[in-house]
Amino acid sequence: MDKILDFVIFTMPNWLRFTLILLLILINYGAEILVKRSVLKVYRETESAEEAMNKLRIYNQYFLMILQIITIVPLEFLVVKYFARFGKPGRIIFMILAPFVFLMIVNVGQLLIINKTYKRIRGTTESLFSQIRDIALTILFILVPVGIIGNISFLIDIINLKSGAMKNIITVAMPIIMIFLFNLILPVFYPKLLKAVNLEDERLSPLLNGLFDQAGIKRPKLYQWPTKEKKLANALVTGLVKPKVFISDYYLENAEPNEIEAIIAHEVGHLKHKHLFKRLLYIVGGLCEVYLVGFLMEWYENYTGKEINTYLGLAIILVPFILYISLGLLRYYRKQEKKADEFALEIGIKPEVMITALLKLARLNHTATKLNKLDEGFQTHPSMARRIKEIEKISGYKYDHNL
Ligand SMILES: [Zn+2]
Known part of the structure; x- marks a missing residue:
């Protein structure tokens, strides 16, 4: 070999x-x-x-x-x-x-x-x-x-560094600090990367700002970014400290004001529940687990004098971590999406508007609304069909798909 x-x-x-x-x-x-x-x-x-x-x-x-x-x-x-x-x-x-x-x-x-x-x-x-x-x-x-x-x-x-303890601390702290730095710095460049401009729409701005007031959070800066040529309909929120909300102009062009309001209410939900910050904590939690297991294995070796096989050791450390950071993280994302939909309903978005807004999003992006269960486990968002079902469950409203 x-x-x-x-x-x-x-x-x-x-x-x-x-x-x-x-x-x-x-x-x-x-x-x-x-x-x-x-x-x-x-x-x-x-x-x-x-x-x-x-x-x-x-x-x-x-x-x-x-x-x-x-x-x-x-x-x-x-x-x-x-x-x-x-x-x-x-x-x-x-x-x-x-x-x-x-x-x-x-x-x-x-x-x-x-x-x-x-x-x-x-x-x-x-x-x-x-x-x-x-x-x-x-x-x-x-x-x-x-x-x-x-x-x-x-x-x-x-x-x-001379001190071994200091070396260990830095090895543990560095990736964590890097992850936070990366997430603090990157959003500053988002408007430039997306070629976004301030959202200036006399009808829409007061409507959307009203959502943030209602949720009791500070109004973030609203942007629109050009996606008509690639036909991308989407909205997103970035920024740990100073949040920014982005809406793609392809969606702005094709959706009704109340639908746009519903999609932004979902983003407000992410902000209100501090989802971005919690995602980082989730990842940091995974890193800490790796360090802890590594530390325990070292302790075991020193204590018993027996050496753990290298491949076995790697498997013990990496397999749970990889599962946690892939399938686990994705599951966590989907849970947050569900929470954000829930929040939109809580601050007064009508379920029928929420559902038509989501379906329009799917139609504009040419995404399938139903996914098989295994496939869904690998996605950041629940399928539209599942989100609609959840909205119906929470609100008691029944959407007529033949409309
Ligand atoms: Zn979302």
Whole structure:
């Protein structure tokens, strides 16, 4: 095993190295071609953009994304040689730059393969440049924090701490501080990243501001961001300290004022219940659990003098953490979504308006309203069908789907 690794990392001839890297890229392209065919087939058979887009989402989430993660591992081994010579600074570049370049080549190529099909089904007109920009930003948002946290041990070496206890404290505290810093700083750039402008609508502004007054929270800044070309209907709230609320102009253009009010009332619910802050606490809780288990295992080894098998140790630490931070976190998100819907009803949004607002959101985005239960477990939001059912349950109102 070590021999193979040694060969892959150091001694493999360059022509073979580049052929293998090319192969890793082509595997991802090939997969996208298969996905495109399948999505087109669904679209031809059903003539439903919702069904075709749901198929595409499922392929993206469970097939293409996983394939990217799987192919990035051998890629890292194949290119590590080129960064090793730069010493520790090389490691930082390596952990961010190499995956970034690879993911850009893969994702932009995949975009070129699926783009025409996607635009035809959804009727979007977004420019290629703007789509590539979005891809680059998304990849950076994932890689930069991973790279920074991965290099914390390197930073600790620079500070050159003598005290072992201090070292441990910094190792524990750094990722937590980074997560909070990231969430404090990022919202400042949100208006620029989204190219958002102040929401100035004489009819809408008083209506929406009234919601914040009613909820007893300070009025946040309201923005609208351009999404007509990509046909994205959405609203979101960011900011731990100074919240900002964003509404996409595609939704503003296509929804009635009372529907927009309902969607924003949901966002007010997130603010009122301090959901953003609680999400961070949830993640920090997971990190603390990892440190605690690691600490206990070390204590066990010192106390009994027995050594825990490395793989077993890793499994004990990582398996619960990964479940907690993936399925657990998603479940927590969905619980918050339900709470936010509940809050919207509490501050006076009529259930029938809430339901039509949600259905309009789904229709504009071409999202399927029903999901199967297993699939739903991997989503940040409950399906529209489930949200509507919950609203009906709370309010006692029965929505007539034939309207
Ligand atoms: Zn929400």
